[in-house]
Amino acid sequence: MKYKLFLIAMSLTFTAAYAFHLNRLNSQPVPYPEGYRNWIHVKSGLTGSASPMFNKLGGFHHIYANPEAITGYKTGKFPEGSMIVFDKIEMIDDGKGNISEGKRKWLDVMIKRERSDSTGGWDFDEFLGDSKTEHPAAVVITGCYRCHAADKTRRIVFSQLRN
């Protein structure tokens, strides 16, 4: 029991310290990606009802990239100002195999900013629903960094441009 509490405390401490570190890095807010629905569609996926995370993650995701990021996908080098959007859309299942799109759940954004080496030069944020101003708790954004930027064994941009 004591060991469990210790682990929980350590985990909270780590998360808080990491969030503080990121807040300092991220003093320049990530802008809402105006016009991203006119950007190139990189690829899509779906999290279906078989997922243990369905309540949270269920639905389509569509990835869009601005022209700078398209250069990055093609050359492997993402220039300053590259923006990639992960557009999360509810799924509507008619039970007969027809799965269509519902409302927007959230919009994840990553932007390339050379100034920040410690997160691979990218900043991350999330916009809730169709809002251009509302964000989730900082701990959610910490999760973006932890997976995309803090694990140096992984590429920071996970997706590839589908043909």
Add this chain to the structure above:
Amino acid sequence: MKYKLFLIAMSLTFTAAYAFHLNRLNSQPVPYPEGYRNWIHVKSGLTGSASPMFNKLGGFHHIYANPEAITGYKTGKFPEGSMIVFDKIEMIDDGKGNISEGKRKWLDVMIKRERSDSTGGWDFDEFLGDSKTEHPAAVVITGCYRCHAADKTRRIVFSQLRN
């Protein structure tokens, strides 16, 4: 039995006559939609394993529109040269709710050509896989017309631009 044969014969006659009619209309081939992956992504859907047509229709579909067709979605009037693409992509299901994209199955294309009133001013065709020249049998294309253009109670363009 005789009645059944009569129905089959009538159905084949109708299909052949209709295909012939369309071939005459469609003397100008539908061009391959070069660069459509850079067009605006209109919306998506998925045909999942619960569909009785899964073997044929299973997978993602992404709809893309050229600039003329985007004007059409926004104004309700599709100008000459509007092109809409229905991009059919295999789905890969890991059994844990993660459904990702596989290979292209086919590409459906519709193009607005005012010259042809009898099919609502649109021509239709399908390209197999990633091919820019291979098409399915004419009867498949007849199906496009029958559903989109011949039934005057329906709109010819079914999709709407998602926000």
